[in-house]
Amino acid sequence: MKCIALLGMPNTGKSTFFNRFTGASARVGNWPGITIDLLAAKIPLDGQVVRVVDLPGIYDFHGFSEDEKVVRDFLENNRVDLLLIILNGVQLERQLSLALQAQQLGLPAVLLLNMADEAKRAGITVDIEKMAARLKIPVAWVSAKYGEGFKSASTLIAQALSANCPTDPAKLRENLRADDEIEAALEEIFSESVRMPKTMPKGMTANLDRILLHPFFGLPLFFLVMFLLFQFIFTLGKPMQDGMAWLLSQARTLGLEPLLANLPAWMQGLLLDGIYNGVGTVAAFVPVIILFFLVMTVVEDSGYLSRAAFLMDALMARLGLDGRSFVMLLMGFGCNVPALMGTRIMRSRSLRLLTMLIIPFSLCSARLQVFLFLITAIFTARAAPIVLFSLYLLSFATALLTAVLFKHRFPSTEPFIIELPPYRLPTTRQIISRAWHEVRHFLKRASKFITFGVVAVWILTHVPSDVPPSSADTLAGHVSTLLSPLLSPIGIDAQLSVVLIFGFVAKEIVIGSLAAIYGLEGDSLMGLMAQKLDWVQAYSFMLFTLIYTPCLSAVATLRNESKSYAFMFFSIAWSLLLAWVVCFVFYQGARGLGY
Amino acid sequence: MSEPRLSSLHPGDSAIIRAISAEESLHHRLLALGFRVGKEIHLIRSARFRGPLQVRVGTTEVIMRRCDADKIRVSHQTAQ
Numbered sequence: 001m002k003c004i005a006l007l008g009m010p011n012t013g014k015s016t017f018f019n020r021f022t023g024a025s026a027r028v029g030n031w032p033g034i035t036i037d038l039l040a041a042k043i044p045l046d047g048q049v050v051r052v053v054d055l056p057g058i059y060d061f062h063g064f065s066e067d068e069k070v071v072r073d074f075l076e077n078n079r080v081d082l083l084l085i086i087l088n089g090v091q092l093e094r095q096l097s098l099a100l101q102a103q104q105l106g107l108p109a110v111l112l113l114n115m116a117d118e119a120k121r122a123g124i125t126v127d128i129e130k131m132a133a134r135l136k137i138p139v140a141w142v143s144a145k146y147g148e149g150f151k152s153a154s155t156l157i158a159q160a161l162s163a164n165c166p167t168d169p170a171k172l173r174e175n176l177r178a179d180d181e182i183e184a185a186l187e188e189i190f191s192e193s194v195r196m197p198k199t200m201p202k203g204m205t206a207n208l209d210r211i212l213l214h215p216f217f218g219l220p221l222f223f224l225v226m227f228l229l230f231q232f233i234f235t236l237g238k239p240m241q242d243g244m245a246w247l248l249s250q251a252r253t254l255g256l257e258p259l260l261a262n263l264p265a266w267m268q269g270l271l272l273d274g275i276y277n278g279v280g281t282v283a284a285f286v287p288v289i290i291l292f293f294l295v296m297t298v299v300e301d302s303g304y305l306s307r308a309a310f311l312m313d314a315l316m317a318r319l320g321l322d323g324r325s326f327v328m329l330l331m332g333f334g335c336n337v338p339a340l341m342g343t344r345i346m347r348s349r350s351l352r353l354l355t356m357l358i359i360p361f362s363l364c365s366a367r368l369q370v371f372l373f374l375i376t377a378i379f380t381a382r383a384a385p386i387v388l389f390s391l392y393l394l395s396f397a398t399a400l401l402t403a404v405l406f407k408h409r410f411p412s413t414e415p416f417i418i419e420l421p422p423y424r425l426p427t428t429r430q431i432i433s434r435a436w437h438e439v440r441h442f443l444k445r446a447s448k449f450i451t452f453g454v455v456a457v458w459i460l461t462h463v464p465s466d467v468p469p470s471s472a473d474t475l476a477g478h479v480s481t482l483l484s485p486l487l488s489p490i491g492i493d494a495q496l497s498v499v500l501i502f503g504f505v506a507k508e509i510v511i512g513s514l515a516a517i518y519g520l521e522g523d524s525l526m527g528l529m530a531q532k533l534d535w536v537q538a539y540s541f542m543l544f545t546l547i548y549t550p551c552l553s554a555v556a557t558l559r560n561e562s563k564s565y566a567f568m569f570f571s572i573a574w575s576l577l578l579a580w581v582v583c584f585v586f587y588q589g590a591r592g593l594g595y
Numbered sequence: 596m597s598e599p600r601l602s603s604l605h606p607g608d609s610a611i612i613r614a615i616s617a618e619e620s621l622h623h624r625l626l627a628l629g630f631r632v633g634k635e636i637h638l639i640r641s642a643r644f645r646g647p648l649q650v651r652v653g654t655t656e657v658i659m660r661r662c663d664a665d666k667i668r669v670s671h672q673t674a675q
Binding site for chain 1: 658
């Protein structure tokens with residue numbers, strides 16, 4: 001009796017095909033060489049009775065899963081007259097490999113493209129003749145679900161059955177073994193030429209892991225390390241920032257003011273108080289930004305971030321995320337844009353979207369610059385690092401809260417497996433080139449956005465020219481009057497609300513805008529802020545800046561990566577709402593407590 | 596199936612991979628990372644709160660969740 005075996009990847013409708021093809025006359029039977037039972041049926045085909053066997057679904061012949069072993073053992077021990085390869089016609093780009101492998105092994109086969117109905121709906125067409133010629137295997141469409149194409153498929157099968165010789169199990173065994181021989185050869189060459197100690201020496205990595213991944217101290221250590229790094233950046237960055245600010249103000253009084261003295265007053269105002277002060281105040285932060293990226297590069301390249309993923313995964317799993325989401329969240333502390341793009345490594349769309357929803361809450365370097373300015377202006381040197389650290393904690397908290405609230409809307413079962421590289425110290429060259437790359441990126445954005453933003457703010461606050469700058473009668477005054485019912489309950493005054501509008505474009509503009517509004521820079525602007533704002537107002541403003549929205553580039557990236565305007569608007573709306581609520585609770589709470 | 600799974604090992608245990616029954620993408624990822632039947636696998640540590648496992652196959656160290664480690668059958672070898 002001739003024997004036909006059904007082969008296909010899992011979930012291709014192979015069983016449905018089998019049931020329809022054999023008319024549900026299947027029986028469980030034993031087969032030589034394999035330990036599990038397979039379904040088989042005897043059916044009349046073209047005047048003779050043939051036996052049809054349903055093999056387990058496999059991805060390829062070379063795999064090492066249980067099912068793949070069963071298929072191999074079956075083919076190595078049983079003579080087969082024809083292999084019916086069933087592929088999902090909608091997923092041919094990855095399933096065709098199975099047909100190619102069968103062809104290469106010299107197996108007599110007929111290829112059936114199942115799910116013809118779905119393929120038709122998806123607008124997929126296949127040039128059957130071309131495919132058959134290329135594979136040297138007859139090809140036909142079927143729909144196992146609706147029974148379409150069975151008649152012509154049966155004819156094709158009968159033809160192939162009479163034309164082909166049966167497989168030779170011994171020869172097939174040899175062919176399949178050739179594949180295993182690659183493995184064996186690999187092992188052989190490896191064991192002959194590569195010497196490896198029986199157990200890997202307990203190197204630096206193992207020792208460091210014992211400490212840094214300690215069951216109790218691992219997580220606290222991680223947060224301590226992060227805190228110390230920020231302390232380091234802040235302590236070292238402050239004098240550099242002061243020096244830079246001093247240089248810039250010297251350049252103004254000694255160089256630019258005499259040079260521009262002949263220009264009309266409004267022009268001087270725009271150039272000096274608007275552009276120079278704005279851009280200068282931002283430029284003063286370049287040393288800190290450089291320092292930040294120097295440190296982040298060391299952390300990133302050291303392999304510690306993967307360890308952070310290990311430490312945090314238990315928590316992240318409960319939030320519907322995984323360790324990679326956490327690493328991306330950390331990346332977001334540099335800049336949200338590359339972090340959003342980094343989620344491409346995730347296959348599951350839900351997991352990706354949920355991760356993209358939380359990344360905008362990462363306190364990026366542009367926001368850091370705003371906070372550094374305000375914290376330096378308003379808090380004591382001793383309180384400053386703690387205030388900054390609290391903002392980082394809140395950044396995490398809002399991200400995690402968002403995940404908890406929305407995890408059920410974005411469910412995912414993606415496996416989480418990542419390689420753990422050994423600890424490495426990046427070379428100085430690596431660190432410098434990386435930091436330079438980030439700073440250049442920052443400056444490029446700065447030159448594009450900040451100049452534009454600063455000029456726009458200056459115009460808004462100085463037009464019309466016959467009223468006092470940034471008073472209620474200027475353009476900016478009108479805008480902020482509109483916003484005041486919304487923003488005054490959270491302690492944000494008229495001028496600051498204008499700044500927030502520009503902050504939507506880019507956080508780099510925020511401080512520049514303040515400089516343009518008040519026509520002051522550096523220390524004198526800080527002095528004014530300290531007079532104008534008490535710590536509760538300043539903190540509320542920082543909270544809002546942290547949460548309300550990343551920047552225009554991040555929003556555009558959200559849209560590009562999610563390919564959905566709805567998701568983008570959802571993300572913006574949620575951030576705005578959360579920002580307002582958090583600030584309201586903080587501001588009113590602090591005032592209520594008497595601060 | 597009476598064979599233990601990777602997820603049931605204790606930190607410090609070594610075992611031999613007997614079977615991997617995972618869906619395609621995970622299966623290929625594991626293959627790419629060097630997980631093969633017959634290879635020795637070593638459980639280094641597991642994270643607290645039923646977090647991921649840190650395992651080593653050959654010279655490659657990876658971290659994986661327990662639910663994924665459940666799909667790898669092993670035969671117990673030695674407790675070092």
